[in-house]
Amino acid sequence: MPRQLAWRGDCLFLLRGMFDVIVGHRRNYTVPQGYIQTWAEVRGRQVEPFSIVRQEVEIVSERLRHSVSTGIPALKTAAEYFFRHGMEGKRLRPSLVLLMSSALSPAVPPPEYLQVDLRPAAEHAPELRRRQQRIAEIAELIHVASLLHDDVIDDAETRRGVVSLNNVMGNKTAILAGDFLLARASVSLAALRNSETVVLMSQVLEHLVSGEIMQMTATSEQLLDLDHYLAKTYCKTASLMANSSRSIAVLAGVPPEHVCGAVCGSGDVVCDMAWSYGRHLGLAFQVVDDLLDLTGSSSVLGKPALNDLRSGLATAPVLFAAQEEPELRPLILRRFKQEGDVALAMTLIQRTQGLRRAEELAAHHAKIAADMIRCLPVAQSDHAEIAREALIQITHKVLTRKK
Amino acid sequence: MPRQLAWRGDCLFLLRGMFDVIVGHRRNYTVPQGYIQTWAEVRGRQVEPFSIVRQEVEIVSERLRHSVSTGIPALKTAAEYFFRHGMEGKRLRPSLVLLMSSALSPAVPPPEYLQVDLRPAAEHAPELRRRQQRIAEIAELIHVASLLHDDVIDDAETRRGVVSLNNVMGNKTAILAGDFLLARASVSLAALRNSETVVLMSQVLEHLVSGEIMQMTATSEQLLDLDHYLAKTYCKTASLMANSSRSIAVLAGVPPEHVCGAVCGSGDVVCDMAWSYGRHLGLAFQVVDDLLDLTGSSSVLGKPALNDLRSGLATAPVLFAAQEEPELRPLILRRFKQEGDVALAMTLIQRTQGLRRAEELAAHHAKIAADMIRCLPVAQSDHAEIAREALIQITHKVLTRKK
Numbered sequence: 001m002p003r004q005l006a007w008r009g010d011c012l013f014l015l016r017g018m019f020d021v022i023v024g025h026r027r028n029y030t031v032p033q034g035y036i037q038t039w040a041e042v043r044g045r046q047v048e049p050f051s052i053v054r055q056e057v058e059i060v061s062e063r064l065r066h067s068v069s070t071g072i073p074a075l076k077t078a079a080e081y082f083f084r085h086g087m088e089g090k091r092l093r094p095s096l097v098l099l100m101s102s103a104l105s106p107a108v109p110p111p112e113y114l115q116v117d118l119r120p121a122a123e124h125a126p127e128l129r130r131r132q133q134r135i136a137e138i139a140e141l142i143h144v145a146s147l148l149h150d151d152v153i154d155d156a157e158t159r160r161g162v163v164s165l166n167n168v169m170g171n172k173t174a175i176l177a178g179d180f181l182l183a184r185a186s187v188s189l190a191a192l193r194n195s196e197t198v199v200l201m202s203q204v205l206e207h208l209v210s211g212e213i214m215q216m217t218a219t220s221e222q223l224l225d226l227d228h229y230l231a232k233t234y235c236k237t238a239s240l241m242a243n244s245s246r247s248i249a250v251l252a253g254v255p256p257e258h259v260c261g262a263v264c265g266s267g268d269v270v271c272d273m274a275w276s277y278g279r280h281l282g283l284a285f286q287v288v289d290d291l292l293d294l295t296g297s298s299s300v301l302g303k304p305a306l307n308d309l310r311s312g313l314a315t316a317p318v319l320f321a322a323q324e325e326p327e328l329r330p331l332i333l334r335r336f337k338q339e340g341d342v343a344l345a346m347t348l349i350q351r352t353q354g355l356r357r358a359e360e361l362a363a364h365h366a367k368i369a370a371d372m373i374r375c376l377p378v379a380q381s382d383h384a385e386i387a388r389e390a391l392i393q394i395t396h397k398v399l400t401r402k403k
Numbered sequence: 404m405p406r407q408l409a410w411r412g413d414c415l416f417l418l419r420g421m422f423d424v425i426v427g428h429r430r431n432y433t434v435p436q437g438y439i440q441t442w443a444e445v446r447g448r449q450v451e452p453f454s455i456v457r458q459e460v461e462i463v464s465e466r467l468r469h470s471v472s473t474g475i476p477a478l479k480t481a482a483e484y485f486f487r488h489g490m491e492g493k494r495l496r497p498s499l500v501l502l503m504s505s506a507l508s509p510a511v512p513p514p515e516y517l518q519v520d521l522r523p524a525a526e527h528a529p530e531l532r533r534r535q536q537r538i539a540e541i542a543e544l545i546h547v548a549s550l551l552h553d554d555v556i557d558d559a560e561t562r563r564g565v566v567s568l569n570n571v572m573g574n575k576t577a578i579l580a581g582d583f584l585l586a587r588a589s590v591s592l593a594a595l596r597n598s599e600t601v602v603l604m605s606q607v608l609e610h611l612v613s614g615e616i617m618q619m620t621a622t623s624e625q626l627l628d629l630d631h632y633l634a635k636t637y638c639k640t641a642s643l644m645a646n647s648s649r650s651i652a653v654l655a656g657v658p659p660e661h662v663c664g665a666v667c668g669s670g671d672v673v674c675d676m677a678w679s680y681g682r683h684l685g686l687a688f689q690v691v692d693d694l695l696d697l698t699g700s701s702s703v704l705g706k707p708a709l710n711d712l713r714s715g716l717a718t719a720p721v722l723f724a725a726q727e728e729p730e731l732r733p734l735i736l737r738r739f740k741q742e743g744d745v746a747l748a749m750t751l752i753q754r755t756q757g758l759r760r761a762e763e764l765a766a767h768h769a770k771i772a773a774d775m776i777r778c779l780p781v782a783q784s785d786h787a788e789i790a791r792e793a794l795i796q797i798t799h800k801v802l803t804r805k806k
Contacts, residue, residue, distance in 0.1 A: 122606070149582060153575045172556045175578060176619075179552060180612040186589065186605035193598040202589035203525070209583045216579075 049390035049397060050091075053098040057091045059116045060098075060136045067121055067184065077169070083144070093143050094136035096241060096281070096394070100248045100274055101132040102387030103373065106380040121188040131251050134188055138201060139244040141185035146208045148178035153212065154311065196250045200243040211235030215313070220333050226319050230283065238282025245278035246271050273372045277391065280369035285398050287362040290315035291355060294346070296403065309342045316361055318345065321354025359399075366395040452793035452800060453494075456501040460494045462519045463501075463539045470524055470587065480572070486547070496546050497539035499644060499684070499797070503651045503677055504535040505790030506776065509783040524591040534654050537591055541604060542647040544588035549611045551581035556615065557714065599653045603646040614638030618716070623736050629722050633686065641685025648681035649674050676775045680794065683772035688801050690765040693718035694758060697749070699806065712745045719764055721748065724757025762802075769798040 050057075065083045069076035102109075109129040117130055125131050150156070151164040152171045166174035182205070189201050214222075214232040222228040234242075249271040293308045294317055308315050312335030314322070322328040325348050331341050349355065370392045379385045453460075468486045472479035505512075512532040520533055528534050553559070554567040555574045569577035585608070592604050617625075617635040625631040637645075652674040696711045697720055711718050715738030717725070725731040728751045734744050752758065773795045782788045 122602070149578055153578055171574070175552055175556055176612060176615060180609075180616070182585065183605070183608035183612050186608050187602075190598065190601040190605040193602075195593065195596040195598065195601075198593040198598075198601055199525070199590075199596075202586070202593040205586035205589050206583075209579060209586050212579060213583070 049099070049393040050095050052386060052390050053095050053102070055114055056098050056133070057094045057136070059114060060094050060133055060140070061091065062116045063118065063133075064137055064140060066116065066118060068181070083140075091140065092285075093139040093240065093244065096278065096391070097132065097136040097139055097244050097248055099387045099391050099394075100245045100277070101129065101136075101252070103376065103379070103384050103391055104249060104252045104270065104274070105129075105384055105387075108381065108383040121184055122191050124191050124193060128251060131192055131194075132248050134192060135197065135201075135244055135247045135251065138185045138188050139240060141181045141188070142201070142204060142208070143240060145178040145181035145185070148174045148181070150212065152178075192251075194251065197247040200247050200250070204240050204243045207235040207239035211237075211239075223314060223332055223335075224319065224322060224329060226316065229314075229316060229319055233283055233286045234279065237286040238279045241278035241282040241285075242275045243278070246275035249274035270377065273376055277369045277372040280365040280372070281395060281398060284362045284365040284369065284395065287316045287358055287365070288398060288401060291317055291358050291362070292401075292403065294318075294349065295355065306342055306346070309336050309345055312336055315358075317354040317358035318349060319354075320357040320361075321349040321352040324352040324354070325349075362399055366399050370395040452502070452796040453498050455789060455793050456498050456505070458517055459501050459536070460497045460539070462517060463497050463536055463543070464494065465519045466521065466536075467540055467543060469519070469521060471584070486543075494543065495688075496542045496644065496647065499681065499794070500535065500539040500542055500647050500651055502790045502794050502797075503648045503680070504532065504539075504655070506779065506782070506787050506794055507652060507655045507673065507677070508532075508787055508790075511784065511786040524587055525594050527594050527596055531654060534595055534597075535651050537595060538600065538604075538647055538650045538654065541588045541591050542643060544584045544591070545604070545607060545611070546643060548581040548584035548588070551577045551584070553615065555581075595654075597654065600650040603650050603653070607643050607646045610638040610642035614640075614642075626717060626735050626738075627722065627725060627732060629719065632717075632719060632722055636686055636689045637682065640689040641682045644681035644685040644688075645678045646681070649678035652677035673780065676779055680772045680775040683768040683775070684798060684801060687765045687768040687772065687798065690719045690761055690768070691801055691804060694720055694761050694765070695804075695806065697721075697752065698758065709745055709749070712739050712748055715739055718761075720757040720761035721752060722757075723760040723764075724752040724755040727755040727757070728752075765802055769802050773798040 061083055068083070113127070113129045113133070117125070117133065119125065125134055148165055152166045152174050155166075156164045157167050164174075165177065169177075185201075189198055192198070211232050211234075214228070214235065218228060218232075290308065293306065293315070296305055309318070314332040314335075318328065318332065322332060328345060328348050331338075331345050331348075334341070336342050336345060373388050373391045376388065379388060464486055471486070516530070516532045516536070520528070520536065522528065528537055551568055555569045555577050558569075559567045560570050567577075568580065572580075588604075592601055595601070614635050614637075617631070617638065621631060621635075693711060696709065696718070699708055712721070717735040717738075721731065721735065725735060731748060731751050734741075734748050734751075737744070739745050739748055776791050776794045779791065782791060
């Protein structure tokens, strides 16, 4: 299923080009001069991508903290912990979701939407921007819940430089807190009363678990297979970004007349592009994460360097390296469990082009993500254009981040 | 919210009686002779309640086993474990759901619905009975997932006489398997594309977690409070039965003309009755469970006798006993943690009417549940009547069960 969708997303460019040539619809795809000028101006401004939605992300976080701690006072400490402690400024998912909302919006949202929405999760929010904020909240709830359970499953001691919740409050609280966040996400999602988004976000839950299971139970052949790695990475990281971006487009219900050209002739195509942006950005993000684990220091990363190798995981750079250096393969297959395996693996990797090829892979996915935004139908406002530029800049930031 | 709904459900009788007297609508509530005769015949047959849907419950279980083990082969053993091992014949929730489906059905479902439905969980099932079978499946998925996580949280060694999954396969697999079942439930629910049922079943998830947290974090006052106990029990046990029963009525979309009398004048009222049946049956079920923990032997129960006291839980019989015997209160407040507390508590309880009063409480809720079925609009088929009689008989069975 993910692969079919990936194929569909990736083929958009090809299809559009073919359509232009074969059916001669190029004449319909006109970009007004004003649009290009504004676009150039926006580029000139050097937009700081996250700053555009920082205030709105903060009100989403505030709503999360409020709803968790008032809903279940016993979880107040835990809520404070995972929505504040060391996690601030790391709101990649809600930022993406809100930027995508703006990118598809005809105008700047009115200022009242920058007040915290204290209606209960179970209450239907009829206003589009509030519904999109709920998706941002649901994405964050699902993300944090999966971190909590993963940390219990992996016996993690730290999470991004902060002691992990299971380490502070015990496994039981961490499991329960994760379940609570998932339940709250389900209630909030149900209250949107939009079957399509319920389908999309429930797929994310299934992907997160499938990804974890794929990682735990890979066969020897799969352990060495880059396609298996990418499928697992889609499930564990990219599906949440892809499907929450798509949910935003679904809620926006982009009508056909807003869509450019002949091939991009329906709202479905915009949904596909939003999904594809999230998918490719997520893949790029994870490959860079893999690289940083091999090249960064633990003090910068906030987690032990070489953590993946120590956990037995062969990530993209290692798999590329193993294609050149067969000595790496037995190490991968025994999940680096023998004394000295991790150090030997690092020596072997450095003899190869593994790191460089992984960088290229990340850049490849980041570029497709950026192209998806460029391929969107004509923006209807400066607000949308700035958000699009921010989404593109995030594809660069993901590649150059140091932690 | 639960209390408001409870109030609404419980007031139905009173309202109906009042309406009959005040507005004189009694004349509209006519029960055809044929109906009464058939009803009497059904009673004469002494229907074995679970046998009526046993075959259909088995095909739901078969679908569960199949979908879990083919979806994630690594979970095959776990799936076999929780959907077969010692769990057979205990399918209370899917049985209730399918009996409720029949009780609101105008005819016997065609035999093709007794073939296993192997369509994926994510695929929309347009046929009403298949959709109701999905609710049965979702209820079982949520139930088993909550057992798996509860067992990890409580460090349980056994579950109904069988070694618990966390004990056999480790906490990690148990957490992951629970998450997988929840994800599968969400996907299946989303595929029904019915917002109302998504809302109802997502509330169940929240209730399950809230109940666990209420239990873990009760204040001294709450530990001695029967209302707190009942609210917690609704969340932990009855909400799943109540909301899955209601979902069945929602899917059936009982049209107004099928509803008897003036007050029961809308499908909403049938939904309330279905919900109320599940709620009261669930409460009765749990109070009997509490009694069996105090009076049953571990070999019959399949779990250690006095398990609740040993876990620090003061259940309904203990709370009733404490109203007569103040010496029990400090023991409850320290969660029976001092040496000899459990034995002393048992001695004190036996001096009181605690056990008898808990039996009365269970009988009270079982009676309301049965009355809810009796209050349903005129059945449209023998099939529905037999299912209703079975639902009523289950309210008796719950009271007389020995394990």
